[in-house]
Amino acid sequence: MLSKTTDRLAKIWLWMSALAIILILLSVLGYIFINGIGIMSVSFLLDMPKNNWREGGILPAILGSLIVVFVALAFAAPVGVGTAVYLTEFRKEGLVTRIIRISSDALNAVPSIVFGLFGLSLFVFYLKDYTGGPSLLSAGLTLGFMILPTIIRTSEVAMRGVPYAERMESFGLGASKLQTIKNIVLPGAVPGIATGLILSIGRAVGETAPIIFMVALNPTVPKSLFGSGNTLTTQLYYLAMEGISMKVAFGTALTLMLVILTLNAITRVFKKRLSRNLRRG
């Protein structure tokens, strides 16, 4: 009898815990929405900041985020997918693959501020003449290093998801390894790889610490990769930390949140399609 009551109480507790999670999520999202929606408008997204960020829009930050993410992907996508291709198609499981995977996992665990210190010393100082110092290029490359493990991992899973049978059929028809990869494996893995890339974009666009030392809050449109700029995240940090304008800060936060939500939704659509494809086999 006692155990039945405990059972019921326990279940209530478990339901409550799930409810608590939902409530926490809703309060964070809701808070940003409620405070940010007031300043949100098309002009907010397209205007330049005015009056020391107290008025106007956040266009430089949006452009900065786009550029930095683009650079990060330009580096990490080829290298990451290439690594996954190598791990699945070119190498048998062994010491080499284990080392590569361990490095990738370890890289994934490095704290974001340590990436910031690394990016500072490598790109901003050591390679100053090639990157322009504290530039969007340096920021993009640092983020690229950071998202590399995610792309490797998701691409590998995607490629392994292509049934071995399909590869065998292709070889059986006389195709070479490269042809098989190009025509069978990669196309089959594209949804999974794409999901991984979008996941990485979400991560890159949301990071602050890795690039905080190489951005500058300029109320100007970034002119080149070698110049400095700022991103939605770093702008949000400065606005909030230095108390410049909470109104604009919330607008920035809402913009950032909308980007994340959109990427999240796209990922879910892709995942659904992926599982549908897998079921068809």
Place this chain on the structure above:
Amino acid sequence: MKAGLVFLALGLVLFSGCVSKGNGADLVIAGSTTVQPIVARASEVYSEEHPEVSIGVEGGGSGTGIRMVSEGSVAIGASSRDLSADEKSKNPDLFTTTIALDCIAIVVNPSNNLSNASLTLNQIRDIFSGKITNYKDLGGPDTRIVVVEREDGSGTRSMFESMVMNNTDVSDAALQKPASGAIRFTVSGNENAIGYVGIGYLDGSITPIAINGILPSEESVRAKSYPLSRDLYLITRGQPTGLAREFIDYLLSEKGQKIVKEEGFIDIK
């Protein structure tokens, strides 16, 4: 896959078009967060009148600004304090131009009981050093005083310490904030907090405390009856030349000084 490669190539081509070495801005001013709103607003208006010029404004504190202009990484360093003897001897060519008058206001939350009080410099020192820790020792309620100060490189902090603290350290229990705006934000959100900011940061959300009966204002600063007055500077290596000179001249002109007043600071007459 092919589409992806084409897209990548396009992107690279687009970017190589606008690839050019060098910083995004033609003129960069870095340093004091107190001076920052003045310089930011002025650079905005200046750029409207001279659209071919882009000016970048960074914070970082007076110490950072002075260091960056000494190193040559920026053309103008903004400072809310005087150069130290050390800085002058290491870089004898640093040239200081005063662009505004300011003072350090000791601020509390409007609902703080000290907001109508007058304090002496000794009392302020005791509060910030942690000798007085509770408002009840000043005739107020039994609540702990939350001291808020600026970070290490701040010009406002160094002026505050030299004008008020007299070689006593500020309490190590003080909350550190990296900018005047952050002190304003904290003090306006916490009834128990006390901090210091430049006069331009006084909006309705925080209240200045009178020192020896005198409140900080344009009159009391000019008359020097308010004890914590100071100048705001733009620092260059040698006399300003080129774009830096034009910008500083602009700030010293009537239009520029109007901006100083609009930001809540005091123009130099």
Place this chain on the structure above:
Amino acid sequence: MKEQFTWEKIVGAVLMLFSVTALVILLLIMLFILDGGLPLFNKVSVFDFLLGDKWMPAKGLFGASQFIIAALLVTFGAVLISVPLGISCAIFLAEIAPPWAKSIVRPAIDLMAGIPSIIYGVFALIVIVNLVRVAFNVASGETILAASIILAIMILPIIISISQDSIESVPKLYKEGSYALGATDWQTIRRVLVPAAGPGIIAGIILAMGRAIGETMAVVLVIGNVEKMPSGLLSPGETLTSAILLEMGEAVVKSTQYNALFCLGLVPFILVLIMSILSSRLITKSKGRFA
């Protein structure tokens, strides 16, 4: 045919180069962080750094113990708050939740994992700091507790995901055996499933701890950044990560302060590496258990 093989070799070689990149980057990180940080120990001993409690760059004092203690307190607090809630939610998802509930809660957790840390920071700055001040009647809400709370929220998804995986990996036999003996759902969960999933759950907690120690943005906005050694969860403090963030701007490059800040970064770096190794070992062990 011969041409095909050469192409294959070339592509293979290029891809191998790509694959080595992750390792190279990892080594470069170690190299540059050590290069940036080790020079500190020419001026200050390792003991003074780890055990000293006065951090005054202007006076050449670089004692980091208050940062280490603050980081440990914040992490400890975060784990204390998030583990009970996280494991409960994992159990809910693994055992109790009907499909409609799963389809709401799981995406919610994924979304939580994707929210940028700076947004959590801004939320904490305004909501949590004031909550702590009012609820605990302290003079200022900028405390270690506030940082622990927001970190707990941030690491919940990790704990829930890994715990859920671990519980679901327990062979059905264990569950069926327990029911056969007449146990209720809760008894089964509590006495059989969770203990069986133990190593996996602990691995998740360790991973979450690693994330908490390395987090910067959410912590720096709410912890008060005070130079004094924290005396408890309700004091303000400054963690290793927030100290790096705040002081790097004014540190002269290659100065002792610069070196010291890099050393502050070494601590979470090493800790997190150890924790991820521990955690992977535990996960492999737990998977192997049921093989």
